[in-house]
Amino acid sequence: QLHLQESGPGLVKASETLSLTCTVSGGSISSSRYHWGWIRQTPGKRLEWIGSIYYSGTTSYNPSLKSRVTISADTSKNQFSLTLTSVTAADTAIYYCASQRIGYCDYWGQGTLVTVSS
Amino acid sequence: QSALTQPASVSGSPGQSITISCTGTSSDVGGYTYLSWYQQHPGKAPKLMIYDVGTRPSGVSNRFSGSKSGNTASLTISGLQSEDEADYYCSSFTSSSTPVVFGGGTKVTVL
Numbered sequence: 001q002l003h004l005q006e007s008g009p010g011l012v013k014a015s016e017t018l019s020l021t022c023t024v025s026g027g028s029i030s031s032s033r034y035h036w037g038w039i040r041q042t043p044g045k046r047l048e049w050i051g052s053i054y055y056s057g058t059t060s061y062n063p064s065l066k067s068r069v070t071i072s073a074d075t076s077k078n079q080f081s082l083t084l085t086s087v088t089a090a091d092t093a094i095y096y097c098a099s100q101r102i103g104y105c106d107y108w109g110q111g112t113l114v115t116v117s118s
Numbered sequence: 119q120s121a122l123t124q125p126a127s128v129s130g131s132p133g134q135s136i137t138i139s140c141t142g143t144s145s146d147v148g149g150y151t152y153l154s155w156y157q158q159h160p161g162k163a164p165k166l167m168i169y170d171v172g173t174r175p176s177g178v179s180n181r182f183s184g185s186k187s188g189n190t191a192s193l194t195i196s197g198l199q200s201e202d203e204a205d206y207y208c209s210s211f212t213s214s215s216t217p218v219v220f221g222g223g224t225k226v227t228v229l
Contacts, residue, residue: 045205046220046223047164047207047223049216049217049219060217062216096163100218102211103151103169103170103210104152104170106175110162110163
């Protein structure tokens with residue numbers, strides 16, 4: 001059974017860069033079984049898919065965020081990461097990492113709250 | 119605005135059955151069988167309850183069932199219990215530029 005854990009700063013200043021890491025245990029991110037994704041939940045509880053990375057390194061991003069998002073992977077540490085540049089208050093959310101299949105996410109991290117301050 | 123439409127709230131008494139709807143388009147719900155449902159308790163991460171329209175992951179109670187007709191999917195909770203009180207989200211694969219879309223969520227209240 002997979003276990004995912006997000007880590008990173010809980011407070012980011014507006015216009016700066018948000019960086020989060022997801023550490024995966026119980027399975028390898030080099031596995032072809034999964035895409036590794038990031039999803040965020042706004043204060044209004046809306047869920048928004050941010051993007052994902054496949055074991056091959058192929059990435060896919062939400063077009064609404066694509067210009068600011070980068071997802072990368074470090075197979076030696078079994079981790080994948082999210083970078084979101086030029087953040088604003090609208091990026092304040094709980095950020096989840098998850099193992100992603102076609103149409104669903106079966107394992108989720110506990111989530112980490114990121115607040116963008118002015 | 120969420121891509122999939124869910125009712126804001128649904129309620130029922132213990133032991134009753136309730137159904138939550140999730141309406142999309144032929145580009146998402148109606149076009150694929152990649153429809154999933156998540157349960158979220160306060161302060162917790164979403165938990166996968168149903169995938170591929172009606173398949174339950176191991177460990178999920180058989181009181182939860184899913185179905186789909188046209189552009190609308192449904193989650194039915196039978197024998198409603200107090201621990202079922204939570205927010206529920208649907209999600210679908212989509213042919214749009216974003217491969218994953220979510221519903222706005224439905225708050226289930228056990229009366």
